[in-house]
Amino acid sequence: MELEAFAAQLNFSLDPFQAQACRALEAGHGVLVCAPTGAGKTVVGEFAVHLALAASRKCFYTTPIKALSNQKYADLVDRYGKASVGLLTGDSSINSDAPVVVMTTEVLRNMLYANSPTLRGLSHVVMDEVHFLADRFRGAVWEEVILHLSEDVRLVSLSATVSNAEEFGSWMETVRGDTAVIVDEVRPIPLWQHIMVGRRMFDLFDTKAQARDPAARLVVDRSLVRHLKQHEELARAESWEPRGRGGRGGRTNYRPPSRPDVIARLDDDGLLPAITFIFSRAGCDAAVAQCLRSRLRLTTEEQAAEIAEIVERHTGELPKSDLAVLGYWEWREGVERGIAGHHAGMLPAFRHAVEELFVKGLVRAVFATETLALGINMPARTVVLERLVKYNGETHAELTPGEYTQLTGRAGRRGIDVEGHAVVLWQPGIEATEVAGLASTRTFPLRSSFRPSYNMSINLIDxxxxxESRSLLERSFAQYQADRSVVGLVRTIERNEAALVPLAEKLGGVDGEYFEYARLRERVRARERELERQGRTDRRKDAVASLVALRRGDVIAIPVGKRAGMAVVLEPDTDPTDPRPLILTVDKWAGRVSAADFPSPAKALGTMRLPKFVDHHTARSRRDLAAALRSTQIAVPGRRGKRKSPASSDPELATLQRSMRSHPCHTAADRDQLDRVGERYNKLARETETLRQKVAATTNSLARTFDRIVHLLGERGYIEAAELGGPDVGPHGITEDGQRLSRIYSESDLLVAECLRHGVWKGLGPAELAAVVSTMVYESRQDGETGDRGPTGAVRHALGETMGLWSALRADEVRHKLPLTREPDFGFATAVYKWASAEPLVDALVAAGNRGQALSAGDFVRWCRQVIDLLDQVYSTAPDREVRAAASKAVTTIRRGVVAVDAA
Incomplete structure (x- = not known):
């Protein structure tokens, strides 16, 4: 057996779940393996490599990010030698015809669409981190690969622990055939949970109770609860302490321990190396700087010398003139002291050096953003969480149990540590029960993000x-999940419909007079509900407008509720959607109010002078202001008359009510009894119709989006218009422009194709073309970043033409009810123009900055490489020879200096 031969090469024994998965794979099944971080899932992927080589076939090993591809390539080269292993990423192509090729998932997707000859002889595909298909930006790629791979290819899917593994496995079996689902929820290294309060470390759970009975319910440690209660009482007392002579008052004086103190405490307890997750790049950099200002040093002189050698290997090719602007010397001092940051804004050469140093145990304290939790092999003994809230791209949201599990999953190094540790730093507002809920919940459902795009649709049609394309979309995991959600709705509809039949019979049947009367009463009530909603909307609109109009010092009356009475505006709020001005009432309460507090519009009854600075947090300040408010002698108006209801003057409602009153059944003797039956019938009928609408919106939703894309592409000449009226659009229905679109893999794929087709980028020099192309890929990290309109007249003209095409495309997308192509972003145009024009790095970084802050070197390199990737596509697809030449030259001019170093 091949499993025995493979296991004999390992220096450890296979865990039960690994052996089970490998046996299923050797038996010819596909496998889905779900296990915690560090459990050893990749052993199953490596066995797939072994099986392919033993059969003289090919195995592709796919990963979500280039760093993981590089890491896996190095591992497999160590085992099988350079001749047997290749690497394909956006930046690297090494030995692509090898029997084992490591690649990013996008590379395999593109191969499948191009029917690449490299696919011949392929027997196994490993999809590492397959739960990435939930990623809303890139997740569709995973499903495209799963759906397109030949049926005879065995698929090995490796995933983090998800709570709906059976559902995902069931779908895999539907689209890929026999698939074994192996779930292992046991961490190979036990994880202990702690909360650090000041410099004191507490166990989160009662470890003694756990030791006595491992199956017992987890209980929060009582000593921790007592300690936190004392802290909260102290904080509460201080927050209400009046400000006297020499007293601060109003705020708790609790100070969390400094980062150097936290690391030193962990070091004293033997809990290093540690990763501290800070959900901000600037926060990571500030943490490193704070440690460097202290006396903290975590390395010996011998280790510092070894670190210097590794640093030189990673950074030796960097231009010496750029080292200062890259922050090289500060970064090097940190790593030589065993301290480093890790985030996407770092220069790749720095980040990869940190990864190697951490794995070797030379860097012992890393401050990282959550991107580190995506699969890079950097386990630690301890993981520290400074906060339980992070910015998710739209708002600051609390960590989910899944996110908490993924982050803390880094703690505990297999083969090194006997246990791992997760430490939450306490601060006022954090409840021990909240942390316990995160730590004890394992709900992490996998949700598909698959949606058809223009590029995907044109490739499917081709x-x-x-x-057949529509049929394939209906087999996606996204539609599978949607249809499963519909099953319960359909059952409810069927039950409701069965219950409606006897109710209709009690009303004399659907053709009877009572039934007609009941439907008429329902129309009256429906109109009343509609008018009531309209009235609420109008009242809220008036209330919002009145709150937006308030100014600082305005005296108002709060009409209802426990805060009713006179109040003064401390801080206005002009948010047009949900204004929440800060007010102080005569009862000394300070807080924010909203439109919900004003059934009638707020009105300034007068004004009062306020101090320049108002500290509404202190009791004394609130008391003094409330006294001043009372002394204004502004009168609170009496209760106003009730606002006139829209129903009182609605002609449609009046007509319906007259029809109802004149109906013969309105005066029938048994009307009250039949009315109750009619109300039950109407309510059930309303609920059933709502459910039907949900089912209609869900069923075949992807196919409907695909049909709309097909029509738009047909209108624009990417598909033969004659084919649109027929039953199918075959491969020959794709026009030359459509073939070009099929080779453009970009979020703005159709806009890029339109720009090439209309020739709006013709006549641009290499640096100018790079500037314009950057607007298709760059996304500003902060609102308000738009950049200037271009460094040259030619760029400005091309961008103007590009924006015109975007506006027309967006109008078509609105008409076809399709997701909207994002607006081109000018924020990187001048920076990449300067860089492609051989100007210094510092000038390019400053040009790409915002609000006086230069762009980070890591972000600059990342965006440059994305521009290079799209320029490569422009080179291979542009119909104009000059545009292709400019794209090729632009790639060469951008790929220099820091952009060319450590391209991974």
Whole structure:
């Protein structure tokens, strides 16, 4: 057996779940393996490599990010030698015809669409971190690969622990055939949970109770609860302490321990190396700087010398003139002291050096953003969480149990540590029960993010025609999940419909007079509900407008509720959607109010002078202001008359009510009894219709989006218009422009194709073309970053033409009810123009900055490489020879200096 031969090469024994998965794979099944971080899932992927080589076939090993691809490539080269292993990423192509090729998932997707000859002889595909298919930006790629791979290819899917593994496995079996689902929820290294309060470390759970009975319910440690209660009482007392002579008052004086103190405490307890997750790049950099200002040093002189050698290997090719602007010397001092940051804004050469140093145990304290939790092999003994809230791209939100589990999963190094540790730093507002809930919940459902794009749709049509493409979309995990959600709705609809039949019979049947009367009463009530909603909307609109109009010092009356009475505006709020001005009432309460507090519009009854600075947190300040408010002698108006209801003057409602009153059944003797039956019938009928609408919106939702894309592409000439009226659009229905679109893999794929087709980028020099192309990929990290309109007249003209095409495309997308192509972002245009024009790095970084802050070197390199990737596509697809030449030259001019170093 091949499993025995493979296991004999390992220096450890296979865990039960690993052996089970490998046996299923050797038996010819596909496998889905879900296990915690560090459990050793990749052993199953490596066995797939072994099986392919033993059969003289090929195995592709896919990963979500280039760093993981590089890491896996190095591992497999160590085992099988350079001749047997290749690497394909956006930046690297090494030995692509090897029997084992490591690649990013996008590379395999592109191969499948292009029917690449490299696919011949492929027997196994490993999809590492397959739960990435939930990623809303890139997740569709995973499903495309799963759906497109030949049926005879065995798929090995490796995932973090998800709570719906059976559902995902069931779908895999539907689209890929026999698939074994192996779930292992046991961490190979036990994880202990702690809360650090000041410099004191507490166990989160009662470890003694756990030791006595491992199956017992987890209980929060009582000593921790007592300690936190004392802290909260102290904080509460201080927050209400009046400000006297020499007293601060109003705020708790609790100070969390400094980062150097936290690391020193962990070091004293033997809990290093540690990763501290800070959900901000600037926060990571500030943490390193704070440690460097202290006396903290975590390395010996011998270790510092070894670190210097590794640093030189990673950074030796960096231009010496750029080292200062890259922050090289500060970064090097940190790593030589065993301290470093890790985030996407770092220069790749710095980040990769940190990864190697951490794995070797030379860097012992890393401050990282959550991107480190995505699969890079950097386990630690301890993981520290400074906060339980992070910015998710739209708002600051609390960590989910899944996110907490993924982050703390880094703690505990297999083969090194006997246990791992997760430490939450306490601060006022954090409840021990809240942390316990995060730590004890394992709910992490996998949700598909699959949606058809223009590029995907044109490739599907080119390969299999519209009919088969629609069928493939209906087999996606996204539609599978949607349809499963519909099953319960359909059952409810069927039960409701069965219950409606006897109710209709009690009303004399659907053709009877009572039934007609009941439907008429329902129309009256429906109109009343509609008018009531309209009235609420109008009242809220008036209330919002009145709150937006308030100014500092305005005296108002709060009409209802426990805060009713006179109040003064301390801080206005002009948010047009949900204004929440800060007010102080005569009862000394300070807080924010909203439109919900004003059934009638707020009105300034007068004004009062306020001090320049108002500290509404202190009791004394609130008391003095409330006294001043009372002394204004502004009168609170009496209760106003009730606002007139829209129903009182609605002609449609009046007509319906007259029809109802004149109906013969309105005066029937048994009307009250039948009315109750009619109300039950109407309510159930309303609920059933709502459910039907949900089912209609869910069923075949992806196919409907695909049909709309097909029509838009047909209108614009990417598909033969004659084909649109027929039953199918076959491969020959794709125009030359459509073939070009099929080779453009970008979020703005159709806009790029339109720009090439209309020739709006013709006549640009290499640096100018790079500037314009950057607007298709760059996304500003902060609102308000738009950049200037271009460094040259030619760029400005091309961008103007590009924006015109974008506006027209967006209008078509609105008409076809399709997701909107994002607006081109000018924020990187001048920076990449300067860089492609051989100007110094510092000038390019400053040009790409915002609000006086230069762009980070890591972000600059990342955006440059994305521009290079799209320029490569422009080079291979542009119909104009000059544009292709400019794209090729631009790639060469951008790929220099820091952009060319450590391209991974």
């Amino acid at each position: 390969q299999m025609g519209a009919k």
